[in-house]
Amino acid sequence: MNNIDGKYRKYFLVKEMLEVKKILAATNTLQIFEFIKHIKHKKILLTGEGSSRIFPAKKVIYDARRHNYKEMIITEGASQSAEYNLDDYTVFIASNSGKTKESVTLIEKLRKKKHKNIIAVVAHKNTEIINNADYGYLLGSGHEEAVPATKTVMEQAIFYDILFRKSNNKNLPDLNKMGNLIEKVLKIKIPEKIVNKLVSSKMIYFSGRNNGVAEELTLKTNEIARKKSDYLEGTYAVHGIEEVMSADEIIIVIDPFQEEEPKIQKTLVKGIGMTIIAISTRKTSFPTLQIPDYGEFNPYLELAMGWNLLIETALKQGIDLDHPERARKIGNEFE
Template sequence: MNLKEEKYSRFALVAEMLETPEIVRSFSPEVSEKFVSIIKSKKGLILTGEGSSRIFPAKRAISAMLKRGYRMPVFTEGSTQAREYALDDMAVFVSSNSGQTREVIRMILDLKARNHNAVFGLTATRNTKFEELVDDAHVLSCGPEKAVAATKSVIEQALFYDSLLRNLEGRRMEGLDEFAAMLEQVLTSSVSSEITEIVKNADFVYFAGRENGVAGELGLKVNEIIRKKSDFLEGTFALHGIEEVMDKNEVLIWIDPFEADQEQFNERLVKGAGIDIVAISAKQTIFPT
């Protein structure tokens, strides 16, 4: 993508996606420090919300934390199901881009009715009921989105949660300039027509990958942007039953494929079910990549 060609520049969605490298460069990890002491005084932390505000930001931060070996209990759950949990001794971080998400407001009201004193908010919108109800909040700096919600804001939310968990660990958040440069390179790179044709012609798009929010969020964006039905198949779930109802008019996009399972996916999904598989990976795979 670029803003020089009219086929891209006429879309606000493209312009906002291309803003994300600068959002990364200008992010300050210190913005989450004010929440650290009270979170540490609790027995754990839950990151909650609905849709894109939670899927990628929360799951990705938790996945990265688990790889680093930090052992404070940190969970994520949708705000409706989270209302059923015993959260009295936990810090709660709720996210809502609009500051008006019904399920999120309902959960905050439930917690405040029980005199919970560690309910924090993450939002892209100032002066909302959401901001008034929580004990403290952080408002994103990326500005409003004109095209699709949670396009650039989801990146800043992810940075915030990552910085929060690192600050809880006493660990510095580094490499933002390098990350911004890589993000810019990815966003402006070309994708082969072979891959775009496969996805364009598919009746259904599956995403497979780790439960770190990446594939799950992309599945949601397929619904919102290219208006195709999709599903996220965690890990190797695609090999455990659903392949029996897949057909040749479908495609599976595999994020960072597990090397040990590529042959199985090829045998059972490509040769067996007849679907196409496309990989998104830093390394070459046996599939179009």
């Protein structure tokens, strides 16, 4: 994609994806550091709905487990979170709109229990969630016109990433470098043969680590490419689901485990005749959409490549990127 060709330029969704570079460059890391002092407990809940939770929360949880962060970080949707005892948790609530019903209801229930450590991460000021939290971080990305959330997802993830890396004395990303790499990935030309495979597929599976990338792209496939999709965590793809897979379906593998590639080739490619596409920093045994290598921050680039691929797939089908028929910007708005 690019911001020059008219077929891309007319859509807010493309503009908002390409705004990520500017948003990252403008991020005030010192302001994020200030939120460390607002964390009163070692147990952390990162909640929210849909795209405000999947990648932002699961990316930082993956890092926390790899690096043994001092905080114990979990994530659940707000409705299920309301069933838990959160007395000794710091609760982060992320919402693009600041009006998500499930999250507002969770705050109400926590307030009844005298909970006093709720931190909001939202894109709109003077909204129910930030107004009723103890502390609030206002995203710089602002309002999104397109229904699929993109730039806010990246900024929510960066907020958590920087916050908990600083708290645990881990290396921080160079946000200017990251923004440049994301823009570079978004502008990579996707081979038409790969796009055509996605267009003709009956089902698009995403397989990968439980760090939010594959799962978030599964949701974006519904919203952007209007295709049925499913998320296959880890090596799930070769542990039973192959029984109902078919050759007219496709799997996109995010940074595949190299030692598992022969099994995938044998079971899915040779055994069923499926097409496997990889997104990775290295050339895999599958057709591969290669991204630059930025170490622990590669998930941001993997997500951007997925966006790029889905934009091309949608445009090939003549889809209006900004206006799904049934999906809404605020999935369940507080009224």
